[in-house]
Amino acid sequence: MIELATNLFIAILGLAGGLAVGSGLVALLIVFDLIPRLAQLARAYRMSKWFETAIVSGSLYWTFADFMDWKFSLQSLSLISIIGLFDGLFVGMLAAALTEVMNVLPILAKRMKLSKFIASLVMAMVLGKTLGSLFDWLVFQW
Template identity: 50%
Template sequence: MTGNIIFGIFVGLAGGIATGAGFVAFLTVLGVIPRLTQLTKTLKMVRSYEAAIILGVVGGTWFGLQGTTFSLPTILLIPIGLADGIFNGMLAAALTEVLNVFPILSKRIGIQDKIIYLLMALVLGKIVGSLFQWIYFVDL
């Protein structure tokens, strides 16, 4: 093996270890999965969540490295995109709940009694931003 190949293997392995360690630290230190199960009242399914995350990371990594593309009909992409959006939203909600982002933010900007407006602004901003992206940047 040449030096470039060995160096590439070393850098790839080091990058993978660093990324994996950061992801595990994110999930364990912040307690995202237990808090997510608490919010959704599905504590008995914590092992299923863990297995889904592990399979998703390993499968996503494998398909990403292989350059695999899937050609699915548009009608099948709707429930997949919906499930992905729900998962990301729940993960973000669990993260903000763990970090107490909204109470701290509302206190800092002086709107403790109007926190519902802050939440609605964030939700509507996310919806408008997502629609803007899909309407202008996604070619179907």
Template identity: 65%
Template sequence: MVSGLAANSFVAVLGFAGGLGVGSALAALLIVLDIIPRLAQLAFAYRKSIWFETAVVCGALFWSLADFLEWRLWLPKHPTLIVIGTFDGIFVGMLGAALTEVMNVLPILAKRVRLSRYLVSLVYAMVIGKVTGSLFDWLVFQYMDP
């Protein structure tokens, strides 16, 4: 009885600590990189930035509840995957673009390896590599036998 209680308490503390760590990391990412103000600036919606903030908080809350309560929604497989994949791609692309823009990764990389003249080619190579790798993983690798 006591060992079960101790194990459950340990799992609860570990889960709470993990949640604090992930939540803190997300908050730090959003604050340090100014993702929401930059998105409001790009959308010319300075006065409506509260909507961006509310969307992030509501999205995190909704998906946390969906995960904890094991909500299931039965939808047709292929159209749903296309829609979800599109939104996932938009999210990852915007996050990657925000990180790249804020940290000035490409100009620094091009300058350090003396590729400033080939910066456009470097961007195209990265995009083509990312798309090719994603398509390979999506269409080929996931169907290979383990």
């Protein structure tokens, strides 16, 4: 009975974590208007539905690939170069879109009357992310 409750708790915890990450990604895409920005940077305004479809399809495909433990049969060098190319394209386009919309922090600091503390806010964010990553890597990975 205790094992069933433990497994149920772990399943609920995993579902909650997945929903939190998924909703964070959706919030990022919606709040920053990343898909229209990507379409603008690519000069492909009429193809923004294809960008949306590609993001959803890629998410679903790689979710199934992870759950089903799918394997590739390509040579490792060609597979690395193909995946690296698409990863590089995605990260580059995402970074370009984010640089255009990242004026959110100065606007937020100005509205909250924290403009003189902007350097401290950025450092707090950087240190928090770094320490959180180190804590996760050193405590939970070992």
